[in-house]
Amino acid sequence: MLHLLTLPFRLFFGLLFGILVLPFLLLFLPFLLLRFVIKAAIALLVLPFALLGAVLAVAIALLAVSLALLLPLLPFAIVAFFVWVIIRLASPSTVRI
Numbered sequence: 001m002l003h004l005l006t007l008p009f010r011l012f013f014g015l016l017f018g019i020l021v022l023p024f025l026l027l028f029l030p031f032l033l034l035r036f037v038i039k040a041a042i043a044l045l046v047l048p049f050a051l052l053g054a055v056l057a058v059a060i061a062l063l064a065v066s067l068a069l070l071l072p073l074l075p076f077a078i079v080a081f082f083v084w085v086i087i088r089l090a091s092p093s094t095v096r097i
Helices: 007-090
Strands: none
Touching: none
16 A cells, blocks of 8 residues: 555656666666677677587487486397397308309
8 A cells, every 4th residue: 555655756756867867878878788799799609609518418418318228128138139149150051142
């Protein structure tokens, strides 16, 4: 309720100080624009390195997850490889011309 009671005073003093500060803001406007341009240029220079780092981090994470998921299956793959080698050695070789 107090917020609504003080609304006219806040509007009046806000407009008054806004009008008084406007010339100073116009003086600082070129510096604010220069700040924006410098930040944009730095962002454009840093962005490729940040994206490269992000892609590298995702690739490492995918490698780690796939290794963690496939590592328990390694004994079965070794057994299957040995069975394949034994069958390959035991079967008669074909004649190649």
